[in-house]
Amino acid sequence: MGQLLPAGGRELRVTEARRRFFEEGACPDGVLPTEVLRSWLRCRDAGVDYQANGRGDPEGRSGLADARERSELLLNNASGVMEHVFEQIRSSGSMVILADSQGMILHSLGDPDFVGRAQRVALQPGALWNEDMRGTNAIGTALVEAAPVEVIGAEHFLDRNGILTCSAAPVFGPEGGVAGVLDISGDSRSNQRHTLGLVRLAAQLLEKRLFEIQHAREILVAIHTRPECIGGLQEGLLAVAQDGQVVGANGIARALLKQLPVSLEGLDFSAVFRLSFGAFMDRCARDPHALQALDLRAGERIFSRLRAAGPLVGMSRAGARADAGESAARTQPGQPAKRCNRHSGEITxxxxxxxxxxxxxxxxxxxxxxxxxxxxxxxxxxxxxxxxxxxxxxxxxxxxxxxxxxxxxxxxxxxxxxxxxxxxxxxxxxxxxxxxxxxxxxxxxxxxxxxxxxxxxxxxxxxxxxxxxxxxxxxxxxxxxxxxxxxxxxxxxxxxxxxxxxxxxxxxxxxxxxxxxxxxxxPLRERSDIRSIVAKILEVELGDTPRAGQVRISEQVLDFVENYPWPGNVRQLQNVIRVAAALLDDDETEILPVHLPEELFGADPMDDAESGRQQAAVPAGGAEAAAAALASPSMPARSLDEIELEAIAAVMREVSGNVSAAARRLGISRNTLYRKIGRMH
CATH class of the missing domain: 3.40.50.300 (P-loop containing nucleotide triphosphate hydrolases)
Structure with missing residues (x-):
């Protein structure tokens, strides 16, 4: 940033510089910050009218919803940062603003007395504040300069924006490009020196959050040439895949490693540092919180610390990774895995x-x-x-x-x-x-x-x-x-x-x-792990009972579970398994179709809605006829009623006509069974 003039005469000198620039075409060297002067020259060359009223916005609020959707990740993560910043400047007659990479304001928080004044110059969500639309301003100029910018009063290109003092910093996305801009705007008469520093820190915090979310599945390594900077906003971050390949680096890490002849992304960890990734992780496993000295291939020494281990389970001395089946555990090096206690609710x-x-x-x-x-x-x-x-x-x-x-x-x-x-x-x-x-x-x-x-x-x-x-x-x-x-x-x-x-x-x-x-x-119907879910539910249901570990679920039932739409999702499945386990006789160790609640297979025959029952390929019975119906989907088409009645007849034969035993086997009440039997005669 260029050298600013003393505050006493600064406003008058900038006003005179404006007159000479716009009326005489003179370049006000030494009066304006260099980035502001560059912006004035750009705007003049582009034909921006400094007397324009700032209206004629081609997007406006009509494009706000689309812009917010395009920048959803930025917007979601910026809201908490903006609230924190606003708490620092509350009651100062200011507002905190987030704009996207095109300069459209997405969100703002501000003191009510200033928000009303800001709206008169269209400083509000839905308005475009790039240089093409608004001339020199902190948001638009920060986008062009890709650097923090402060624009005070008459330094704004448009006359009408001279009431503002604005400090903005670009927010760089995980891939290195500008994702948006954070800005603090207020009355030009109440400019505060610390404002630009505050907005720069807020932008760095937001960048860090975006990087961490983007690389949630990778291993994060913090780096810096000074050990005291590790753990702060000044630390560089590398995202490393489990095979040791660098897949991401934040802006600070790029700057620290700028001497590399090629891009960081795609390089192996050992191509950047004089240490293999496996050896580095072994060091971290011994003391995950300790600083690790790393020597660059170029010769310089930097300091590092494991920030997060993503889905990594562990690393052998040779650097071999845990297999894919175990990678979901995400146990951090040096930390004991928390045990699941489903009965107390303390699950992880x-x-x-x-x-x-x-x-x-x-x-x-x-x-x-x-x-x-x-x-x-x-x-x-x-x-x-x-x-x-x-x-x-x-x-x-x-x-x-x-x-x-x-x-x-x-x-x-x-x-x-x-x-x-x-x-x-x-x-x-x-x-x-x-x-x-x-x-x-x-x-x-x-x-x-x-x-x-x-x-x-x-x-x-x-x-x-x-x-x-x-x-x-x-x-x-x-x-x-x-x-x-x-x-x-x-x-x-x-x-x-x-x-x-x-x-x-x-x-x-x-x-x-x-x-x-x-x-x-x-939803449960879209999941590929239903069999694992069933096994866990059954384990919880049996708990510490003598039957724990002895009961299994038949293949016919598992096939049905995988193909049923489960409108009630996991909650419905839990109830079904609970009922099936309760209906097992003392000498039974396998859950069969007969143990499933009958409502899974359609409405009660006495209901008027019988014709609209779900088309589940499983009957309500559990005898050999029921199993055959389940296992033979290619058999000649029959109605569900016919399959159901055959299953009931088979169960009645098995229990020698005992209605109570048959009802228990079928998982229905005796009254319901009597009604169904009545249809057989």
């Missing part, structure tokens, strides 16, 4: 790994943000196990010894959700307990707050929740004192929150606050 993300690639991706990404102040949003259909995922996330991180507090926003009446969430003081309302009550947020202090079905939270509660998340304090109903809270936030929903925002039933600012990292739990 590792416990949920059963081989499905889509679920594994969600587990790996969630594992990377444990212990970080990044909200987790879990999406998925009802019954897929979103709360189980949230609980596993909690017990996988450093807060595992703290409370896990869950609240289902859809299951509590609107009149009660406020007191449930925020608590209340004694006598706060009619019917309140004399001693008051602690709300869920306060109960989760030091641990994790899980808000299930947050998309169903009433709008009024959304505003209060947003304030709690921003200020990290909660005020109980009827209370005056704010109570500090330290929580990790996990939310879940079966809705598409972005659509709910468009429909006006979910606050946009809260959406960006809870949507730090989004993971999707796939």
């Amino acid at each position: 993300l590792d416990c949920l790994a059963t081989g499905d690639p889509r679920l594994q991706l969600a587990l790996d990404r969630a594992a990377r943000i444990t212990g970080k102040d990044i909200p987790l949003l879990i999406q998925g259909e009802s019954g897929v196990g979103k709360e189980l995922f949230a609980r596993a996330f909690h017990f996988s991180g450093p807060r595992s010894d703290g409370p896990f507090v869950a609240l289902n926003c859809a299951a509590i009446p609107e009149s009660l959700i406020e007191s449930e969430l925020f608590g209340y003081v004694g006598g706060a309302f009619t019917g309140a307990r004399r001693e008051g009550a602690i709300g869920k947020i306060q109960q989760a202090h030091g641990g994790t707050l899980f808000l299930d079905e947050i998309g169903d939270m009433p709008l009024g509660m959304q505003a209060r929740l947003l304030r709690v998340l921003q200020e990290r304090c909660v005020t109980p109903i009827g209370g005056q004192r704010q109570i500090p809270v330290d929580i990790s936030l996990v939310c879940a929903t079966h809705r598409m929150l972005r659509d709910a925002v468009k429909a006006g039933i979910f606050r946009e600012d809260l959406y960006y606050r809870v949507n730090g990292l989004t993971v999707t739990v796939p």
Whole structure:
């Protein structure tokens, strides 16, 4: 940045420089920062009118939704950073702004008194602030310069923007290109020297988050020439695959290793450093937190530390990697793996790994943000196990010894959700307990707050929740004192929150606050690991009973389970296995089709909806006829009723006409069996 003039006469000199530049064509050398002067010259050469009113935006709010969707990852991760920055400048007459790589403003937070003034110059979401549209300005000029920029008052190219002072820093994506811009804008009369430094730090923090999320499945290695910089925002980051290939590097790492003759990406670790990757990981395994000195091939020494081990299980002395079947465990070097305790609920993300690639991706990404102040949003259909995922996330991180507090926003009446969430003081309302009550947020202090079905939270509660998340304090109903809270936030929903925002039933600012990292739990019908799920459910159901380890599930039932659509997802499957295990006789050790609940195979024959029953290729019986029907899908077509009646007849023969025994075998009530038998005569 060029040398600035003393503050006393600076404004007058810039004003005079403007007059000479625009009226006489004189170049104001020594008056403006060099990057601002370069921008003035670009804008003049491009024919930008300095007296333009700034309107005529070709995109405007009509293109905002598309721009936000294109920059979803940037937007989701920037929201928390922006809130933190805004807390530092609150009540200073300023606003924090995020723009995309084209200069369109995506999101802003600001003091209400300044936001109104900013809107008069179109400094608002949906407006384009590149140099072609707005001339010299911090957002557009930072994009062109690919460097932090400060533009104060009359340094703006357009006359009408002289009321602003703006400091902006580009945000570089994981691949090295400019992904967007963070900006702090305020009144030109209240410029603060620290603002540019604050926005630069915020951009570095955001870049670090983006890099970590992009490389959630790789091993991250922090590097720097100075050991005191390891662990701070100044550290370089390398993403290394398990085979030792460098697959990513942040901007600082690129700068530190700029002497390499070729691009970092695609190089083997040992081509950069005088140490094999296996040997480096062996060192880390002995002391994962220790700094490791690494000698570059070019001769210089740098310092490093293993930042995150991704899905890596372990590394032998020779550098051989664990096989793919074990890679889901993600045990960090030097850390003992946490054991699954399904009965107490203390399960970890590792416990949920059963081989499905889509679920594994969600587990790996969630594992990377444990212990970080990044909200987790879990999406998925009802019954897929979103709360189980949230609980596993909690017990996988450093807060595992703290409370896990869950609240289902859809299951509590609107009149009660406020007191449930925020608590209340004694006598706060009619019917309140004399001693008051602690709300869920306060109960989760030091641990994790899980808000299930947050998309169903009433709008009024959304505003209060947003304030709690921003200020990290909660005020109980009827209370005056704010109570500090330290929580990790996990939310879940079966809705598409972005659509709910468009429909006006979910606050946009809260959406960006809870949507730090989004993971999707796939529905059961789309998963490739159903057999593993069934085995785990059966293991839990049998628990410590004498039959544990003795009961197996027949191949016919497993085939059926893999082909059934499971509208109720894992929750429905759990109920089916629970019922099947309960229906086993004392001398039975195999779950057969006869033990499955009859509702899986269609409606009750007495129902009017009989003709619309599901087309499941399994009868309600469990004798030889039922097994044959299951195993022979190519047999001549028969109605489900015919198959069902044949199975019932076979079971009745097996039990010598004992209706009670037959009903137990078939998994139905005696009355239902009597009705079905009546149709046989």
